[in-house]
C-alpha cells in the first residue's frame with residue numbers, strides 16, 4: 579500500500595480495495611507491506627509489516643520500545659515536523675468541524691528539550707505481574723527500562739517498585755507515579771487494595787528503599803471513602819509561579835510542568851486583568867489558574883466537579899492567603915444556570931469531551947466580554963467554537979502549545995471577543 583496523506587492522529591492514510599486504511603507510524607509517500615488489524619464498513623486499520631519505500635522525513639526513534647508501546651506515536655519524525663503537523667491539525671479541525679475558513683493559527687509553542695517532561699506515569703500490570711504501558715488499542719502491556727518521557731529518577735523508582743513487589747499483592751492492578759516539579763514523588767496503587775497484611779508488608783519493604791523513603795516518594799493506597807493510607811504525605815506539593823499547591827492523589831494536574839508555565843502565562847497575558855475584574859474559571863481543578871487570576875483580578879469564582887480537587891482548591895487558597903476567590907463544587911452544566919451576574923472574563927478548560935450544550939448556551943446567555951478557552955482536543959474545541967461564534971463571539975487568537983511531545987495530543991488556547999449581545 580502507498581500512504582497518500584496524514585490523519586489527525588499521526589497515522590498514514592492509504593487505500594486498500596478503495597477503502598480508507600489507517601496505518602500508524604507510516605508517512606505520506608511511503609510504500610510497504612501492511613497487515614490489516616481491524617475491518618469496518620467504511621475504514622480499516624493496519625500495521626506495518628515492512629516499509630519498501632521510505633520517506634525522507636523518517637528518523638530512527640530513540641526509544642527502544644517505540645514500535646510496541648502505546649505511549650508515543652510520533653517518534654519516527656523530527657520534533658519540528660510534529661509541531662508543524664499539530665498546527666495543521668488545529669487548522670483542519672477549525673475548518674472542517676467549525677467551518678472557520680480564515681482563522682490564523684499561530685505556530686505551536688514547542689519545547690527546547692522535548693524529552694523527560696512528564697510528571698505522571700500510569701502503569702498497568704499484566705498476568706505475569708509486570709508493570710508497563712498499554713500497547714495501542716490493547717490491554718497488553720509493554721514493559722520498559724527507560725521511558726524517555728520520564729525523568730531518570732522516575733524510571734529508577736519504577737524499576738525498584740517492580741523488584742520489590744515481584745509477584746506479590748496480586749490485587750494491585752495499576753501503579754501511578756506522580757512527581758512534583760521539585761522531584762518529590764507520589765506512588766498510588768489501585769485495584770483491589772483492601773487492608774491486608776500483604777499490602778502493609780509491601781509498604782514497609784518499599785519504605786526501606788532510598789527511592790521510597792518518606793522524603794523522596796510517598797506511597798498511597800486508597801481505602802475507600804476518601805481515605806488514603808500509606809507512607810509519607812498523602813498528596814503532592816507543587817510550586818507554580820510563586821504559589822504552592824496541594825494535589826491529592828485523585829486530583830488533576832497538568833502533566834508537563836514546563837509547558838504548563840507557558841500555557842498559564844498565555845492565559846494570564848490574554849486575560850489583560852486590571853485589578854477590577856470579575857472572573858470565572860470553569861473546570862478549575864485544584865485552583866491553579868484560579869489563584870493566579872485572583873492575584874490580578876477583583877474576584878474569581880472557580881467551578882469543578884471533582885470533590886477532591888475542590889477541597890484542594892479551597893486549601894490552596896487559604897495556604898496562599900488568597901481571599902478573593904470562591905469555589906463551587908459541581909458540574910459546570912448544572913451550576914452555571916444558578917449564577918445571575920455577568921463576569922468580565924470566563925476562562926474554561928474542559929476535559930477532552932469539551933463543553934456540554936447547556937454550558938455553551940449558558941455562556942451565550944451570560945455573555946462575558948471575553949472568553950479564554952483552553953482545550954486539549956481540537957475536534958471538540960472546533961465543535962464548541964462553532965456554537966459560540968455563530969452570532970455572539972469572534973475568534974481573536976489561536977495559540978497551540980505542545981503539552982504532549984511525541985504524542986498526537988494537541989493543546990490550544992483561544993481568545994474570544996464578544997461582538998454582539
Ligand SMILES: C[S@@+](CC[C@H](N)C(=O)[O-])C[C@H]1O[C@@H](n2cnc3c(N)ncnc32)[C@H](O)[C@@H]1O
Nearest residue numbers: 830861862863882883884908909910927928929
Ligand atoms: C483539563 S482539567 C483542567 C483543570 C485546571 N484548569 C488545570 O489547569 O489544572 C479539566 C477539569 O475539569 C473537571 N471536570 C470534568 N468535567 C466536569 C464538569 N462537567 N463540570 C465541572 N468540572 C468538570 C475535571 O475534574 C478536571 O479537574
